[in-house]
Amino acid sequence: xxxxxxxxxxxxxxxxxxxxxxxxxxxxxxxxxxxxxxxxxxxxxxxxxxxxxxxxxxxxxxxxxxxxxxxxxxxxxxxxxxxxxxxxxxxxxxxxxxxxxxxxxxxxxxxxxxxxxxxxxxxxxxxxxxxxxxxxxxxxxxxxxxxxxxxxxxxxxxxxxxxxxxxxxxxxxxxxxxxxxxxxxxxxxxxxxxxxxxxxxxxxxxxxxxxxxxxxxxxx
Amino acid sequence: xxxxxxxxxxxxxxxxxxxxxxxxxxxxxxxxxxxxxxxxxxxxxxxxxxxxxxxxxxxxxxxxxxxxxxxxxxxxxxxxxxxxxxxxxxxxxxxxxxxxx
Numbered sequence: 001x002x003x004x005x006x007x008x009x010x011x012x013x014x015x016x017x018x019x020x021x022x023x024x025x026x027x028x029x030x031x032x033x034x035x036x037x038x039x040x041x042x043x044x045x046x047x048x049x050x051x052x053x054x055x056x057x058x059x060x061x062x063x064x065x066x067x068x069x070x071x072x073x074x075x076x077x078x079x080x081x082x083x084x085x086x087x088x089x090x091x092x093x094x095x096x097x098x099x100x101x102x103x104x105x106x107x108x109x110x111x112x113x114x115x116x117x118x119x120x121x122x123x124x125x126x127x128x129x130x131x132x133x134x135x136x137x138x139x140x141x142x143x144x145x146x147x148x149x150x151x152x153x154x155x156x157x158x159x160x161x162x163x164x165x166x167x168x169x170x171x172x173x174x175x176x177x178x179x180x181x182x183x184x185x186x187x188x189x190x191x192x193x194x195x196x197x198x199x200x201x202x203x204x205x206x207x208x209x210x211x212x213x214x215x216x217x218x219x220x
Numbered sequence: 221x222x223x224x225x226x227x228x229x230x231x232x233x234x235x236x237x238x239x240x241x242x243x244x245x246x247x248x249x250x251x252x253x254x255x256x257x258x259x260x261x262x263x264x265x266x267x268x269x270x271x272x273x274x275x276x277x278x279x280x281x282x283x284x285x286x287x288x289x290x291x292x293x294x295x296x297x298x299x300x301x302x303x304x305x306x307x308x309x310x311x312x313x314x315x316x317x318x319x320x321x
Contacts, residue, residue: 001254006268031310032317037221040310045232047306048299052240055280055295057248064256065248082310089306097301098294099270099278158254168263178257186253205228 001069001154001183002094003109003161005102012165017107023115024088030081042208043078047086049197050074051093058189066186069113069154072147073194075122076211077201083122083210087114112157121150125211134213136202143211144195148187155183233303240295244280245288 008016050070057065070090075083091109094100101109128142159179163172198209206212251259258264272278277297282290 001252003254004267004270006266007258007263028313032313035310035314035317038225040307040314041221041229043310044303044307045229045236048303049232049236049239051298051302052236052244052295055240055244055247055291055298057250057252059248059250060253063250064253065250066253067247085309086306089309090302093298093302093305096272097275097277098280098298099273099275100280102268103271155253166263167266170261170263175257175261175263178261179253182253182256205225208225208228 001109001113001151001158002091002101003105003112003158005104006167007102008105008108008161009165009167010104012161013104013108016111016161020088020107020110020115023111024085027081027084027088031079031085034079034082038208039078039082043082043086046074046077046083047089050086051090053193054090054094060185060189061182064182064185066183066189068190068193069117069147069151070194071113071117071154072121072125072143072150072190073197075118076125076143076146076194076198077209079210080119080122084114084118087118090114108158108161112154112161116157117150117154120153121146122211124149129211129213136199136206139202139212140195140199143198144191147194148191151183151187151190152180155179233299236299237296240299241292244291244295 050073053068053070057067060066071087074086078086088110091101091114092106095103095106095109125142125146128145129139132138132142159172159176162175166172166175202209202212255264270278276282277294280291280294282293
């Protein structure tokens with residue numbers, strides 16, 4: 001869902017760029033006190049994994065593919081603030097080194113996938129966690145459902161940007177409907193991959209998963 | 221850091237490299253969701269060529285040979301770049317926090 005240059009006009013791109021920069025600054029402030037010798041390399045590994053996983057486009061319908069965004073995966077593994085920073089770095093690396101996502105659209109892409117999808121998706125995960133049992137299967141499912149939802153958040157965020165400052169003569173309502181339709185399929189893939197990876201890490205090292213309840217909580 | 225955590229990080233990095241340098245060769249080259257919408261809704265032609273389209277890693281392809289090795293190498297290099305920038309940024313953030321002012 002990487003927006004190229006030209007889809008969204010420059011004033012709108014600049015506005016979302018400012019919002020994305022503010023979000024990154026806020027996330028860095030919130031993350032600063034959490035960064036210990038364990039979390040920094042874990043965040044690096046999470047960023048590298050999200051970058052790698054985003055390379056794997058899977059077919060979702062005739063002539064269409066999708067790939068993991070990884071926003072909720074990152075947030076569940078390293079927490080929402082560090083997770084959002086992780087996603088921001090991935091998107092900037094893709095735009096600057098890999099010509100994936102336009103340079104003028106980096107703020108749009110960071111806003112959609114690193115901020116809105118990450119923070120709202122993590123909020124959804126926390127809500128599901130409170131009502132589901134504290135088991136590995138339930139936590140994995142909560143991550144998967146939240147991850148699928150986060151894809152829809154990012155799709156709607158693009159639709160909003162297109163409605164505000166889209167170039168071309170497409171009808172914003174039709175664009176929104178099409179974005180929701182195609183990304184509903186991609187969301188299923190996002191959910192399955194996220195649930196699988198979160199489940200695997202929970203089984204190996206539950207203590208390294210930010211979104212897992214601490215042992216005291218789990219028994220309480 | 222304890223040895224178990226180091227082992228976890230090492231295994232995670234190995235899996236990540238296999239995904240970037242191996243699985244990536246099997247990725248679908250069909251348009252993604254946003255590209256599909258832009259084609260169906262008739263605004264795909266608004267996209268400008270990326271300003272850095274000539275960069276060495278553009279489109280996840282080193283060398284432009286299209287034989288798979290270029291993609292695998294680009295993926296592995298990308299993993300390295302992403303890892304180094306993330307760790308560097310967070311390390312600097314922690315250092316700034318420790319020495320305020």
